[in-house]
Amino acid sequence: MARYTGPKNRICRKFGEPILGSGKNLGKNSNPPGQHGNSKKRKTASEYAIQLKEKQKAKYTYMVLEKQFRNTYVEASRLKGATGENLIKLLESRLDNAVYRMGISPTRPAARQLVSHKHVMVNGEVVNVPSYRLKPGDVIELKPKSKANTAVTSLIRPKNPKINWVDFNDKDLKGTYIAHPERENVPENIKEQLIVELYSK
Missing domain, CATH: 1.10.1050.10 (Ribosomal protein S4/S9, N-terminal domain)
Incomplete structure (x- = not known):
């Protein structure tokens, strides 16, 4: 890859x-x-x-x-x-980018690693392709085994409240890609x- x-x-x-x-x-x-x-x-x-x-x-x-x-x-x-x-x-709808935006990982390279190492599920299925294209309504979460892995969960940080096109529940470790973002909301x-x-x- x-x-x-x-x-x-x-x-x-x-x-x-x-x-x-x-x-x-x-x-x-x-x-x-x-x-x-x-x-x-x-x-x-x-x-x-x-x-x-x-x-x-x-x-x-x-x-x-x-x-x-x-x-x-x-x-x-x-x-x-x-x-x-x-x-x-x-570009924002890529799976690795969404994992980063939700706060599951501190950086995009770390998010890419989480995805490629099969820690992330989309709509209940494991997806290990960082470039996987998300659609509005897709649910992203860590695998049950990964949720119990402190090496993975220790990377989670609070989601930036300005990133309103994704939602993340830090208790369930589950989030939703709500919609494609408007350009003025993307901070890059x-x-x-x-x-x-x-x-x-």
Whole structure:
């Protein structure tokens, strides 16, 4: 199952945001990676470079590689409404992302691991595919055996109240994917219109 396994802090420094991990070292060294940082780079990035960087940020944020990301974009372009907003909705409906949004895991990589190790059920069936596409009304919960595993339950944290398109009961360790989110409610700092412009060329 392909995913990025390189240095997380390097990616945080590249975009200047904690898109992978906590980004706790950004304050100490916020320069882009590389021997010379910004000193040897162009002062003004080209339009293509800006669009490409935004696409890369979205890919790293949701842990999607190029082929899968492009397929998601093509699917988003076929749906009614703005393509950029549809793209974010499709990315947010991934199972690993929903597990992260519910607070079952502290990070998306941890959520991906929980799913791939068969700790998560959807509508009563074990699903181990992180990219599994959720539909409104789908019920997500930990397996009974996993609910008794302190190594799994110790990762659970309170759900962000602003994330209103998922619901989670921390007593039953069960949640519901209520609806696809509206773009203004998704906190990720992604300019999806730049991604649309890049793929439209």
